[in-house]
Amino acid sequence: MVSWDDSVECGTTACLPPNNPADLDYLVKGLKNKNDLDYKYTFFVRHEYTDYSVVENYFAAGHDIASHTVSHRTPVDYFQDANKTRWEQEILDQNKIINLQTTIPVETITGFRAPYLAMNEVLYEVLHENNFTWESSVPIPFPQDCTGECMEQIWPYTLDFGAGECDPTEKCPKESYPGLWEVPLNPVYKTGYKCDQHCDIEGLMAPYPGEQAATVVEGLEYNFNKNYNGNRAPFGIYLHTSWLSDKSKTNDTDTTQHAIGLRNFLEGLAAKEDVWVVTIPQVIEWMKTVDPATGDGADPATLFAPAHLPERQPARCDVTNNTACKGGLKKDWGYACQYWKTCNAECPQLFPWIGNVDGKGTPKGCFSEGLTEEQVDRRAEDDAKEEAAEHVAFSRGGSQGN
């Protein structure tokens, strides 16, 4: 399983190379499972900065689109302390917005991950009541005091009896949510990491920062082999979309060392007869077929065969002929400029948001009393930069992924 968090876009900060994410060229091309099925990934889509024409293309190509809230805002307490109404608005409105900006049916959005992994008990109630079938916000704690080799990744599980292993500082679910699956966030470690050494482990969702491709491959293979030669739990790599375009330390000019490393690792998997790269819900679908007595599950070649998958509507456009929209998002000083792209022919007046998922109303575009449009634009950019800086601070803040 490979999953991607946050905005899905083809732009300057978080584009899957080589700037043509409509078919995930670089990370999919030539990489096929045994039944001629392209590798499939899961995307946790946040609203702001997302290019919905790309999302529509990913879905049409068979990737999984999951929810990651509308606002994704800070501070973390906004989500950590969220009540039922707030969770419902953030989660269900994001599903509606995805649906309205693409052709993706709401009922196919079955999974969720909380921003900053800021979960609480109410979140699980909301997911369970609204027919989500899986969730992925519970981080497996980094070992602080243990001996020997670092642990294998653990299996996804149902929340019939609350969360399994969980960092005691996190608000992990304790109640029963029958049928709702948890896909815990297992960390990946540096090659050769041992628990009895100091805990110099990789960030949960931004591993191998600034490292060369060879180090990325070596690290991912080391972690993968622990499961492959050990408990055989599905191996997960959970990344931010921005991880792929991180050139901060390597000074890459084109495809990043992170992307090359991940591609090389995935190429290595294609050579293995018994490894499948599929979406998170596909892994759960397979796990449901496992016979507890024998440990045998359905043949993935049949289960994941293209012929077996529900048909999806082709994307209505691609990144070359999408519609560029500009809408205002209400702030205390006016309407901040927001830009996004969609295969819809028409743009709404306002930026779709919580409580106004179709973006109806006035004014059209962005506006503020006494400010020119350029000044409004700059103000919105400053807001975005401030938020991005907070976001980076969180993703580098140790065990907190986001």
Ligand SMILES: [Zn+2]
């Ligand atoms: Zn996020």
